[in-house]
Amino acid sequence: MSVLRLDNLCRSFGSLVVTHNVNLTIAAGERHVVIGPNGAGKTSLINQMGGQLQPSAGRVLLDEVDITGWAPERILHAGIARTFQKNNLFFNLSVLENLRLAVQARRASGFSVLRPAAARVDILARAREVLVQVRMDADADRLVRNLSYGEQRQLEVGMALAGDPTVLLLDEPTSGMSPAETVGMIDLVRSLPSSLSIVMIEHDMNVVFSLADRITVLYYGEVLATGVPAQIQANARVREIYLGASH
């Protein structure tokens, strides 16, 4: 059964169609990479999964529950998390403090002042767990403003993981990274729990083919092809679009 399903999803901005009858299923634990030329509608598609953008028509289903039109916060609580480039990092706090706040925000009950000590210990334990997941245990006490660009992006993944989501959305997590940072991010994504479904937009073909269980190619808002890497590599129309690329 699919964890996430897009059913005939459509979105337009005026006369510009950015999502055109997109059907897509993401299985539990699947690493699904979305590729396509600039302006193909990749970010718009992810935004509709996360609730940042409302579809014009069609449905988004999480565990077969129709979440179309839900507010981003409600979708996040339902289990679809995403990274926001730097927007949600506290630069004057440490790495661990950032993660602790992210866990706390996900578990907020409205009576945080009265939260028993046991719950605080639990929150810290989860923050430490995420710290290890994003391979930053050695950086726990460093201030975020002293982290490198790549380390900050690593932490952003941790912030998204804080609430233990079932689906993680990543929009070009390696963009702007050095080759070494890119390798680190690939390793990190690959090491995440196998139960976690990941939908990732990526332009670096080495990253795409080293991570993807399945790939979807978007072209002018439409799904040109979906399949395992070998099927995508063998697809004549995909090859046409990526003519000159190494894959």
Ligand SMILES: Nc1ncnc2c1ncn2[C@@H]1O[C@H](COP(=O)(O)OP(=O)(O)O)[C@@H](O)[C@H]1O
């Ligand atoms: N809020 C918006 N208003 C109008 N046009 C938009 C908006 N957001 C994106 N677009 C347009 O939609 C198209 C798809 O954009 P986007 O989803 O960001 O593509 P990609 O991530 O594949 O580069 C682009 O032509 C872009 O200019």
Ligand SMILES: [Mg+2]
């Ligand atoms: Mg984009």
